[in-house]
Amino acid sequence: MATYKILIIDDEQGIRDGTRRILQNFRVDYPFMDEQIDFQVLEAGTGAEGIELIDKEQPEILLLDNKLPDIQGVEVLEYVKSKQYDIVVVMITSYASLELAVKATRDGAFDFIPKPFTPQEIRASVENITKQIFLKRMTQTLNSTGKQIRFQFLSVLSHELKAPLNAVDGYLKMMKERQFGNNLEAYEQMIDRSMERIKGMRNLILDLLDLTKIESGKPTQKLQEVDVRKIVQLAIDTIRPYAIQKDVDIYLNNREAVIMNADPGEIEIIMNNLISNAVKYNKTGGRVDVFLQRLPETLTITVSDTGIGMSEEDKNRIFEDFVRIKNQQTRNITGSGLGLAIVRKIVDMYHGSIEVNSVPEQGSSFIISLPVPGK
Amino acid sequence: MKKRILIVDDDMDYLFQMRVKVEQMGFETITAESQAEAEKIILEIKPDLCILDLMMESDDSGFVLSYKIKKRYPDVPIIIATAVTAETGMTFDIRAEESKRWINADLFLDKGIRNDQLHREIKKLLKL
Numbered sequence: 129m130a131t132y133k134i135l136i137i138d139d140e141q142g143i144r145d146g147t148r149r150i151l152q153n154f155r156v157d158y159p160f161m162d163e164q165i166d167f168q169v170l171e172a173g174t175g176a177e178g179i180e181l182i183d184k185e186q187p188e189i190l191l192l193d194n195k196l197p198d199i200q201g202v203e204v205l206e207y208v209k210s211k212q213y214d215i216v217v218v219m220i221t222s223y224a225s226l227e228l229a230v231k232a233t234r235d236g237a238f239d240f241i242p243k244p245f246t247p248q249e250i251r252a253s254v255e256n257i258t259k260q261i262f263l264k265r266m267t268q269t270l271n272s273t274g275k276q277i278r279f280q281f282l283s284v285l286s287h288e289l290k291a292p293l294n295a296v297d298g299y300l301k302m303m304k305e306r307q308f309g310n311n312l313e314a315y316e317q318m319i320d321r322s323m324e325r326i327k328g329m330r331n332l333i334l335d336l337l338d339l340t341k342i343e344s345g346k347p348t349q350k351l352q353e354v355d356v357r358k359i360v361q362l363a364i365d366t367i368r369p370y371a372i373q374k375d376v377d378i379y380l381n382n383r384e385a386v387i388m389n390a391d392p393g394e395i396e397i398i399m400n401n402l403i404s405n406a407v408k409y410n411k412t413g414g415r416v417d418v419f420l421q422r423l424p425e426t427l428t429i430t431v432s433d434t435g436i437g438m439s440e441e442d443k444n445r446i447f448e449d450f451v452r453i454k455n456q457q458t459r460n461i462t463g464s465g466l467g468l469a470i471v472r473k474i475v476d477m478y479h480g481s482i483e484v485n486s487v488p489e490q491g492s493s494f495i496i497s498l499p500v501p502g503k
Numbered sequence: 504m505k506k507r508i509l510i511v512d513d514d515m516d517y518l519f520q521m522r523v524k525v526e527q528m529g530f531e532t533i534t535a536e537s538q539a540e541a542e543k544i545i546l547e548i549k550p551d552l553c554i555l556d557l558m559m560e561s562d563d564s565g566f567v568l569s570y571k572i573k574k575r576y577p578d579v580p581i582i583i584a585t586a587v588t589a590e591t592g593m594t595f596d597i598r599a600e601e602s603k604r605w606i607n608a609d610l611f612l613d614k615g616i617r618n619d620q621l622h623r624e625i626k627k628l629l630k631l
Binding site: 291294295298299302307454455456 | 513514515516517519520523527537539559560614615
């Protein structure tokens with residue numbers, strides 16, 4: 129349970145005691161708050177005492193009488209503003225004139241409670257403020273973690289982009305210094321490796337472009353009636369040369385058109401990624417099967433392979449940015465580590481779901497379920 | 504007798520280039536492409552020095568490997584070569600007491616280090 133501090137500054141002992149009693153056992157909960165919030169009531173009888181407590185305790189909420197023995201309540205309010213404290217201030221006053229209200233609001237008072245007040249008025253005001261603070265804090269947390277994720281992404285990205293550059297740079301230097309004398313074969317290998325790294329980098333950049341398209345948001349989504357089967361066929365045709373090299377057969381198990389409202393570019397990205405993965409992580413002589421199933425409410429896309437499969441632990445990580453499963457079997461397979469992250473982001477945009485079934489050494493199935501948009 | 508240096512890195516190109524560099528300095532090398540492979544090697548062979556990449560199977564493979572090597576061979580100096588600082592701005596400092604206790608690598612080097620600097624650091628650690 130979280131506890132917010134409420135400071136009441138009022139010269140009347142009766143008001144302070146009353147407020148304490150009212151808020152003592154008061155709790156605020158909100159439909160999506162994980163916890164209830166209760167209150168610790170602090171009190172001060174003068175402006176000076178109040179300011180001292182504000183500095184010391186940094187309460188969340190300040191209930192402030194305007195008529196204090198030493199200074200005006202609005203001066204306390206000004207102090208809070210000048211210190212840039214994150215405190216929600218409620219003015220309590222029996223002298224609520226229009227002028228005071230305007231000034232106090234301009235200086236950042238959040239609410240007014242007329243004096244004398246009923247317990248209900250205090251509770252309603254405090255409840256309202258508490259929810260506001262809670263939402264504000266939640267937003268701040270989300271923003272800062274969002275930034276954190278962004279930073280992490282850029283860090284890993286710069287690593288992924290620099291690693292191939294360093295490798296190529298290293299080979300070029302070795303060749304320039306003729307470190308292998310007249311051993312032409314050694315240089316040829318370095319050229320091959322350099323080209324391989326450049327290819328990897330190019331793929332990473334293509335994936336990043338896909339990611340940018342998705343992350344720039346929905347406005348670019350061009351929903352239209354598409355034949356998903358046709359898109360799958362195109363994806364298979366694109367990957368076929370690579371599949372032939374690896375001796376993997378790809379089967380599309382639908383003969384008729386599968387119509388759905390979707391962005392053809394996005395469906396293509398999903399299919400390209402899933403099918404190329406199914407080939408990449410397959411075994412020589414293996415097969416890939418694509419099934420489409422259009423039900424009234426959903427479209428299910430299943431891509432199954434007879435490949436190397438993955439462990440239960442790996443299954444939970446593969447949709448994260450830049451995660452690639454590294455083991456003896458994958459050491460010669462290149463990839464940006466973004467493909468499945470991209471697929472997941474697109475599926476999320478369609479409010480769909482994606483699941484993986486996998487048995488090590490036997491193969492994996494990726495099952496995507498997309499709700500069919502209503503008419 | 505030539506000193507034997509174990510180099511571990513999951514980037515096969517970096518590993519190859521590092522191997523060539525270190526061999527040109529006059530050392531013998533053993534290489535591994537993963538934490539797991541390196542763990543097997545150290546069961547059989549005691550290297551005179553290790554140069555480890557940080558991020559391999561997991562983000563902290565280099566640390567874990569360093570810990571395991573030191574446990575088996577407390578006297579073998581370990582260099583962790585990382586590109587992390589140059590590329591992400593994140594820094595580690597093994598001089599910090601808390602890190603020292605468990606990471607126990609002898610030196611952190613940036614992957615972009617020049618050959619002569621690397622050579623000097625290796626000689627220092629091998630007390631040559």
